[in-house]
Amino acid sequence: MFVEGLLAVTLASAVVVAVAPDRYAAKLATGLSLLPLGGVALMWTRFDASGNALTGGDIAFETRETWFQLGQYSVDWHVGLDGVSFPLLGLTVVLVTAALVSAWTPITERESEFYTLVLLLETALIGVFTALDLVLWFVFWEFVLVPMYVLIAGWGGPRRNYAAVKFLVYTNLGSLLLFTGLFALVLGLGDSLSALSMPDIAQTLRADGQLDGLDVDVVGQSITVGPDGLRLGAFLLLFFGFAVKVPVVPLHTWLPDAHVEAPTPVSVILAGVLLKMGTYALLRFNFTMLPGVARDLAVPLVSLGVVSVVYGATLALAQQDLKRIVAYSSISSMGYVVVGLVAFTPHGMGGATLQMISHGLISGLLFMAVGVIYNTTHTRMLGDMSGLADRMPWTAWILVAGAFGYMGLPLMSGFAAELLVFVGAFDAAAIPAAPLVTAVAMFGIVVVAGYLLWGVQRSLFGPYRLDTDHDIGRAPAHDIAPMLVLLGLVVALGVNPDLVYDVVQEAVSPLVDGGATVWPTDITDHVQGGRR
Amino acid sequence: MSALLDPAVGIVACPLVACLVTLTTGRWLPLRGAIPGLVATAGSLGLAVWVALRLALGTAPTHETVYTFVGGVDGQGVVFSFGLLVDPLSALMLVVVSLIAVLVHLFSVGYMNEEGESDLDRYYAGLGLFTFSMLAFVVADNLLMAFVFFELLGLCSYLLVGFWFRDPGPPSAAKKAFLVTRLGDYFLLVGVVAVFATFGSGAFAGPDSFVTAAEGVVDSDTGYTFLDLSGQQVVDGIGLLVLGGAIGKSAQFPLHTWLPDAMEGPTPVSALVHAATMVAAGVYLLARMYGFYALSPTVLAVIALVGGFTALFAATRALVEQELKQVLAYSTISQYGYVMLALGGGGYVAAVFHLTTHAVFKSLLFLGAGAVIVATRHEEDMWEMGGLRERLPVTYYGFLAGSLALAGVFPFAGFWSKDELLFETLDHAAGGVSVLWVAYAMGLLAVAVTVLYTVRMLLLTFHGDPRTDRAADPDSVGWTMQAPMVVLGVLAAVAGVLNLGTLRGVLGEETLLLAEFLSGETLEGFGGLTTENGGFALSAGQYAETLHDAAGYEAAGLSPVLSGMVALALAFAGVAGAVLLYRGDDPDTHVARLGRLGSVLANNDHQDEFQVWLASSVARRAALAANRFDRGIVDGVVNGLGAVALSLGGRFRRIQTGLVSNYTAMLVLGLTLLLLVFGLTEGWWV
Numbered sequence A: 001m002f003v004e005g006l007l008a009v010t011l012a013s014a015v016v017v018a019v020a021p022d023r024y025a026a027k028l029a030t031g032l033s034l035l036p037l038g039g040v041a042l043m044w045t046r047f048d049a050s051g052n053a054l055t056g057g058d059i060a061f062e063t064r065e066t067w068f069q070l071g072q073y074s075v076d077w078h079v080g081l082d083g084v085s086f087p088l089l090g091l092t093v094v095l096v097t098a099a100l101v102s103a104w105t106p107i108t109e110r111e112s113e114f115y116t117l118v119l120l121l122e123t124a125l126i127g128v129f130t131a132l133d134l135v136l137w138f139v140f141w142e143f144v145l146v147p148m149y150v151l152i153a154g155w156g157g158p159r160r161n162y163a164a165v166k167f168l169v170y171t172n173l174g175s176l177l178l179f180t181g182l183f184a185l186v187l188g189l190g191d192s193l194s195a196l197s198m199p200d201i202a203q204t205l206r207a208d209g210q211l212d213g214l215d216v217d218v219v220g221q222s223i224t225v226g227p228d229g230l231r232l233g234a235f236l237l238l239f240f241g242f243a244v245k246v247p248v249v250p251l252h253t254w255l256p257d258a259h260v261e262a263p264t265p266v267s268v269i270l271a272g273v274l275l276k277m278g279t280y281a282l283l284r285f286n287f288t289m290l291p292g293v294a295r296d297l298a299v300p301l302v303s304l305g306v307v308s309v310v311y312g313a314t315l316a317l318a319q320q321d322l323k324r325i326v327a328y329s330s331i332s333s334m335g336y337v338v339v340g341l342v343a344f345t346p347h348g349m350g351g352a353t354l355q356m357i358s359h360g361l362i363s364g365l366l367f368m369a370v371g372v373i374y375n376t377t378h379t380r381m382l383g384d385m386s387g388l389a390d391r392m393p394w395t396a397w398i399l400v401a402g403a404f405g406y407m408g409l410p411l412m413s414g415f416a417a418e419l420l421v422f423v424g425a426f427d428a429a430a431i432p433a434a435p436l437v438t439a440v441a442m443f444g445i446v447v448v449a450g451y452l453l454w455g456v457q458r459s460l461f462g463p464y465r466l467d468t469d470h471d472i473g474r475a476p477a478h479d480i481a482p483m484l485v486l487l488g489l490v491v492a493l494g495v496n497p498d499l500v501y502d503v504v505q506e507a508v509s510p511l512v513d514g515g516a517t518v519w520p521t522d523i524t525d526h527v528q529g530g531r532r
Numbered sequence B: 001m002s003a004l005l006d007p008a009v010g011i012v013a014c015p016l017v018a019c020l021v022t023l024t025t026g027r028w029l030p031l032r033g034a035i036p037g038l039v040a041t042a043g044s045l046g047l048a049v050w051v052a053l054r055l056a057l058g059t060a061p062t063h064e065t066v067y068t069f070v071g072g073v074d075g076q077g078v079v080f081s082f083g084l085l086v087d088p089l090s091a092l093m094l095v096v097v098s099l100i101a102v103l104v105h106l107f108s109v110g111y112m113n114e115e116g117e118s119d120l121d122r123y124y125a126g127l128g129l130f131t132f133s134m135l136a137f138v139v140a141d142n143l144l145m146a147f148v149f150f151e152l153l154g155l156c157s158y159l160l161v162g163f164w165f166r167d168p169g170p171p172s173a174a175k176k177a178f179l180v181t182r183l184g185d186y187f188l189l190v191g192v193v194a195v196f197a198t199f200g201s202g203a204f205a206g207p208d209s210f211v212t213a214a215e216g217v218v219d220s221d222t223g224y225t226f227l228d229l230s231g232q233q234v235v236d237g238i239g240l241l242v243l244g245g246a247i248g249k250s251a252q253f254p255l256h257t258w259l260p261d262a263m264e265g266p267t268p269v270s271a272l273v274h275a276a277t278m279v280a281a282g283v284y285l286l287a288r289m290y291g292f293y294a295l296s297p298t299v300l301a302v303i304a305l306v307g308g309f310t311a312l313f314a315a316t317r318a319l320v321e322q323e324l325k326q327v328l329a330y331s332t333i334s335q336y337g338y339v340m341l342a343l344g345g346g347g348y349v350a351a352v353f354h355l356t357t358h359a360v361f362k363s364l365l366f367l368g369a370g371a372v373i374v375a376t377r378h379e380e381d382m383w384e385m386g387g388l389r390e391r392l393p394v395t396y397y398g399f400l401a402g403s404l405a406l407a408g409v410f411p412f413a414g415f416w417s418k419d420e421l422l423f424e425t426l427d428h429a430a431g432g433v434s435v436l437w438v439a440y441a442m443g444l445l446a447v448a449v450t451v452l453y454t455v456r457m458l459l460l461t462f463h464g465d466p467r468t469d470r471a472a473d474p475d476s477v478g479w480t481m482q483a484p485m486v487v488l489g490v491l492a493a494v495a496g497v498l499n500l501g502t503l504r505g506v507l508g509e510e511t512l513l514l515a516e517f518l519s520g521e522t523l524e525g526f527g528g529l530t531t532e533n534g535g536f537a538l539s540a541g542q543y544a545e546t547l548h549d550a551a552g553y554e555a556a557g558l559s560p561v562l563s564g565m566v567a568l569a570l571a572f573a574g575v576a577g578a579v580l581l582y583r584g585d586d587p588d589t590h591v592a593r594l595g596r597l598g599s600v601l602a603n604n605d606h607q608d609e610f611q612v613w614l615a616s617s618v619a620r621r622a623a624l625a626a627n628r629f630d631r632g633i634v635d636g637v638v639n640g641l642g643a644v645a646l647s648l649g650g651r652f653r654r655i656q657t658g659l660v661s662n663y664t665a666m667l668v669l670g671l672t673l674l675l676l677v678f679g680l681t682e683g684w685w686v
Helices: A002-019 A022-046 A085-102 A111-130 A134-155 A160-192 A198-206 A227-245 A254-261 A264-289 A291-296 A298-317 A322-343 A346-377 A393-406 A413-426 A434-442 A444-460 A477-495 A498-511 B005-028 B030-056 B088-113 B120-139 B143-161 B169-199 B210-219 B231-249 B258-264 B267-276 B278-288 B297-318 B324-344 B348-375 B393-407 B413-430 B435-462 B479-498 B501-507 B513-518 B540-551 B560-582 B590-594 B596-602 B607-648 B650-655 B660-681
Strands: A060-070 A073-081 A214-218 A221-225 B062-070 B080-086
Touching (some): A002 A111, A022 A060, A022 A111, A073 A111, A085 A346, A085 A498, A134 A160, A160 A214, A160 A227, A160 B607, A198 A264, A254 A264, A264 A291, A264 A322, A264 A346, A264 A498, A291 A298, A298 A434, A298 A444, A322 A413, A322 A434, A346 A477, A346 A498, A393 A444, A413 A477, A413 B062, A413 B143, A413 B169, A444 B169, A477 A498, B005 B080, B005 B120, B030 B120, B080 B088, B120 B143, B120 B267, B143 B169, B143 B231, B143 B278, B169 B210, B169 B258, B258 B324, B278 B324, B278 B348, B348 B413, B348 B479, B393 B413, B393 B435, B393 B560, B413 B435, B413 B560, B435 B560, B479 B513
Antiparallel strands (some): A060 A073, A214 A221
16 A cells, blocks of 8 residues: 555645645645655565566555456556666655755745645656556556646746647657557457556567457558557557657657756756656566567667767757756767667666666756756856856855766766666677677767766856856755755765666566577687676 | 785775865864875875785785675676775785875975965865775776776866866866866777676686686687677777777877876876876776786787887977976876887886886976975976076985986986886897887887986976076975975885896896786785686786787897897987087077977877867867757757647637646546547447
8 A cells, every 4th residue: 555655645745735825835845745755765675576567576565456447458556566666766756855845946936836736746757657557557647747737837937838838749749659559559469458457468468479460440441450560560659659758869859948948846857757757668668568579670779779879969069058958968868778778688678777767866966956056147058157166166066976977977876877788788689789889879978078077167167257147146055955865866876776776687687588698609608607 | 804805995995084084074174184185095005015015925815806886686697896906916006006195195285285275175085085096996806896996086187187176277177188088988988898798707817807708718719799700809809998998098199188288287186196196097907907918919019009109209299398297297198108018018017117116206206396386486387497406405306316217317216117118028029029119119219308308307497597586586395395205206216126127137037026026926825816727817927928828929038238228328319419408507498409390399299189179179060060950950840840730720729828727627638538539439338
């Protein structure tokens, strides 16, 4: 009942904050958000999952009750956690609390409305990462969009309406694709499926010969799609549906607009958690349910990943707005997740999952730091400022630390995640010419250092100068505190990745069976110890 | 547990503790953190000396894993761990690093505290973090741990070079230093990943090491399926990738451009980071995995050529620099070129020897330069100095000892180490590795140029008449700055006794203390680090054997004295040239004396311009073009589609009320409708 408790408490918190007067809303919401945070911490001590939830592993905190009957299928209230979803749940509750604190300074109007929406968003996010029933999952998935849309449209910058509509339309079109893909699969499974539970679907799909063809009625013409065609079609629909969220180039253009217009706390959640919905779903659906297609399509998939890494980084190099720099670098970082997933090796998939967590923490940290600078200077343009480290040392050095984290400085979480992705991808049997592909993707670590150090140098160092009418002051302690907490987590995870990676490995290892061949085989004969 | 593990952990931990103490309480401490730093580095030095002595007296080396970084699930994927490898090489380096660190901390009290700099807790915390990273890098027992601390060294360099962040110059230099070395580190990281993916282990030593695995691969004719690479090609490729990292960190051509800029940092930092330790990390890494490089004649040749060329090229550049620290920066690049030359030339002991003596005399020269800069109230241009000899006697004699060592004048330390490495290269060249002739010739020519720029630097700074008021009336230099120079000055004069190689024919092989130490001959046990025939796997002798068997390096058995005479003759030619050009009370500027040659030399390095052009022009334009493409085409298509849809849906505009609650209602309603439609058309509700 832990998961239900989390959902109920968070939803109830939202209701309480909704009726609270504006001036108490901020502190009240933050205090109430400690409840799910504490709940997840408690769950951590009792976490006992093993294996992957979708492939028949032991699921932690599982509840499964028949909810209602949808035709031949039973729709269940089915929730639970494994080593992939639990770290993401942890990331969600940590980042939401941090984001709530970071909202104290910038959010000054309609506060109770704002904090209510953030808590509603948190409820939906908890639902996305815990739901194990298809319908339930999809309901949470769609519900995330509602508060997010309203938060951008209601508290955003000057072009907030454009950004919010773009975000909504883009991601909703993605949802349409994935919804079609999902139900094509469900219908294709026919009688072999009796419940819309994700583990059932995954296991039926992974077993051979369960998928029938499907007759599709297109404008009066009946077309029969065979099982292979159905798998491929469903895979593509799902992939593009999720790729919007990740985002994978070229479906990324909503992201910089949404980030630039969104207020800081919303950006933190958007980059930190919402993007992970996309990669989480890719892992859960495409790479768990249809691994055969994923292997067949390895070349285009990994190409998209590498292009995202390099192209995203190149775009970041061209930006003048600090927040845009951070936004574009997310595209680059999420590209590594795609590369790692395609590898189908233990470290590739595990590293990809770790990268989701790591990127969530570090991008949240950077968005907060940029937000604090904006709160005090009222500008984010590089040309408008210089030498800020002199006036706001804490924020400046935290931003520098975050930038180094983003660059993959060892002993910070990004290094561990990226190293694992690289090692996992380098000898992946699934990727042709894997060493070369990996080496190209790795060049991102040079470009990211380029634009972040350049941005940091121009804004924080050199003689102090600020071209706005605002007087600069030190940031209040409650702006600094959440950044320090995130920085602490980034370092803790960087020094000891096994804090999270242990459970992640546990959950991804069933997926890589048969995926990772030892490669190159001959060399292994000469290695006496240690390998696989 | 081995007897050396605890002291080794202590050596590494001391400066980290000092860093944390300074970071948290430094602003309330007297001298703002210098004291914890001094105590900690002195502790490290004491322990390091003890460890080195124990090894010299026979205690077996230590190789132990202390921390599992990424364990993962049993049997799946590679395991990453941190461990300590305490052997003669790392013990020697521990002593060198902690010695220079102590002296630099002491010097900083005079250079930074007494000059009234602010933010000194940040400075000392940075020094502590740097010393910790360097010591941890030195004792790393595997490639991953080495990479981790290699990168942290880069961070520390960034923070320390950019210490005066309120000025425009230092942050820019710090960024450049990090970026250029990052490019090298990219190749290194690809190499590290390749090592782990190929061999399943990154350990430097032991039966499970990648070096052992590589030996097996080279011997057999198996390799990658990727591009049909043979085992030898895989080893060559990985060797080159790792070499990329070493070239970046040790400032070798063409990635040397960051080091002269890095002189923007405080001078004690230059002495510690950019002369004696961090810059040494690149070549140290090559020495650390020398058993791997000895398998690959191709890569050895590349190393020797890069080293020889860098030694010569950077030396010519040092000849025309105006600022004292710039001369020293190019000199550092040149001297690490010599170390590379030695490694490529098959002279492992000579390389380590020169690494050691260079650390001593170059940090001495930087400290001397720092003292001069303080005394002349922050003047760095040598043409604004002159005649400081009588007014700053201690600094002068310290600087003189360093200069003589750098120039390779008998009997100063640099003479022995440089001769040794030139001899080894020559001996192997004569033994049949013909590419070494080219590298050797460049190295030999560089001897004369080195002497020339060293004597020029000495004459211009300390001799003749003062050319400015500041040089005529310098401030005095305090004891905290003089004491480190005295210690290093004595060492620069006598450190050669470690390995009197040039006279080995006269004195006998038993005087080669360093060679004996590095060959493991002092050890009474090898702590499991044995070869198949029971020898010490990390010994110079073992490397020589591998060089001979795998890379075909034969020694011709030339006389070291003969080689020494050639080098000495060139050195005298250099002295004569320098005195001719720069003696006297009021020497002409270099351009006047060197004529056309001077301007050629001053303009010979277009690497820097080239790299700045790559970064600022090519990369930036590519980025801007990509951005236009992204905003115009990729996003343009999206917006275009949106516009079409909007115009088609114009009639629905009425329901766009702008009210949040309406939108919410519409969304929920839409979702329900969607589900309903699906349900009805597919006939679900029975």
